[in-house]
Amino acid sequence: MMFPMASSRAGRAMHDRGAPRPPRHQPAGRERSRGPVNAGLAGTGLVADDLYLMAHHELTGRPLLQPRPLGIGLAGALLAELMLGGSITVRPGGVVLAGRSWPADDLARRVRDQIAGEYQPRPLPEWLLFWARTAAVDLAGRLERAGYLMRVGGWVRRRPGRWVSVDPDWAFGPLLRVRSALDPARPFDPREVALAGLAVASGLGFRLDQYLTPVGRALAEAIGYLGPDLRELIAQTQAAVDSALLSHRI
């Protein structure tokens, strides 16, 4: 299996634009190496950040999915962060707060507050579509602040800039984590299984196929070990993505 490493020409070009800043996110309970490259490979520890990196080209920063499937997948990942942190849960009437736990991250807190601010619980698909509108920009900003992305281009010819990975190797970190999540010899990690499930649900199965051994059954089995909320979230994300595709609104 070959991954384009930092020694690639494009990778070097990226490094030349500016020294990579070490990620500021240091999630609790997550072991991180000392060097900047290794620290970047470990990721921010947030599902949506990892999915964003997986869904964009590691060198050009271009999205690998159409806007709507991408937004829905990232929205699912934002909700997954809150589910994994025990902040929200799914009840028959819709998504509700699970307790008084507050996420440390600003964006995750904003999502939690929006859910808390509704007088009546809203169904999961509504939250997916609601956050899908802004998730890509919100997450690019979060990753930029964490030192994983940098903005290139700007307002040249009235076109907005785009975000590219500070280090192409870091963009491959999530794929490595998904691979380990699907390795039966390694301990079960719900965060990484949720990431793999949401990646496939968003339409990134082809990307996993490119770099991993065939995952089909192993992934389905691993998802089966997740809690009912995350299983429902992955299924609803896939349904929303497929619906967008079938109605040609992508």
Add this chain to the structure above:
Amino acid sequence: MSRMQAAAKPSAVSRALARDRLGVPAVLFFVLAGVAPLTVAAGVIPTAYATTGLTGIPAAFVVVAVILGLFATGYVAMTRHITNAGAFYAFIARGLGRPAGVAAALVALLAYTFLQVGLYGALGPSAQAQAAAHLGIHAAWWVWALAAWALVTMLGLGRVDIAGKVLGVLLTVEVITIVAETIFGLAHPAGGQLSLATLSPAALTSAGFGTVGVLAVVAVLGFVGFEQAPVLAEEARHPRRTIPAATYAALGVIALVYAGAAWAMAAHAGRARVVAAAGTQGPGLLFGLGPGWLSQTAQWLFLTSLFAAALAFHNCVWRYIFALAREGVLPAGLGRTGPNSIPKAASLTQSLTGLAAIALFALGGFPPMTDLFFWLGTTGGFGILILLAVTSVAVIAFFASDPRGESAWRRAIAPAGAAILLAGLIVLAVLHYATLFGVPPGSPAAWALPAGYAVVAVIGLGWGLVLRARRPAVYATIGLGAHAVTGQRGSFRPGTPS
């Protein structure tokens, strides 16, 4: 502000979701963009005049529009209560059982495939004539058909939203052109006297009662695409109003444009001479109605219209394949998406079918305009006629045990009327299929092509029963499309006002 007042006021989430929803004009535009009107007005109508020898085509469009209006009453009512409402087989699976749903899915796949590949039979000769006349390029029809096929394949694998925008612009220009040709044609009738005879219901039976079925198949072919509004049911701003309004508006627009164009052609050439004129002029029967500049514009637009129709049906077929693969009815590989969120395997499967059809007709030396375009196109229309009739029965069965708040007119009376009328048209069409093709009775093509639907229906029923016995989890999700993964059977429309 009290809690009750706050709850009654739409929240920021509701307002944001509502802004993303589609109103009647957007849904109508989506439906009409897939209809490609100039393909029917310049391709189907003149070929139908020439091949069938019947002059009641304008009346057929009006009568079929009324029957389809009756059909749409139950169709849009059921749309409000099911998921995957954009596909006939979903209605049939819910109303008549999942094995019937699988059979309907295969019939629909075959019908839309006939409609799609048939278009290469008109694209090739039309491009050949245009290139020879205006560009001095002389190449066989199949060379141009292959070029169009390659472009459809490429766009089918590319960004769907770009394809949608292209279709939208073409639609607008096409409708304006047809209306202009129609006005010129009606302003200059043969003999200086404008006759309403071809619009009269009596024109349907002028060559015998059985020809009603033949004319109905031609007319239904023109309306194919009107059934697509429920595809956007989950995206509609007001589901109870938007989808029905867009469906009826599409029926009205299509009926008006086609009946008007067919009437203008008959009026301009003269009722007695329109069949002979269509035989010699082909699409020129429409182009000749207006002045030279309009004719030139229409000829180029005819090419783009054929191409737009080929692309629209290509997308329609891969959507069917993708949905069925997601459910597990077809191999899972056909339901996988690649970069850009496009199901490449499903799209390429349809492309291969098109390539095979072009190769078959080119190597066999069969006439492309009649055999490939008209025969396969009308047989595709016949398949849709079958699905319309069975869907009407499915609507009645669906509401039989639980009216779900729908009136008797919507859930029983209108669908029953549509089912009876559509079934009658099917019987008449089968009995006079040779007339439709313009071949002697007993000709192999006149029974083999419609019989193809019976064959795939039996295969579908069998496969449905196999799934029930061997793969009950897959069987349980038949007809759910995108919602197969959640098992959700009721309608879901996020954030829509109640």
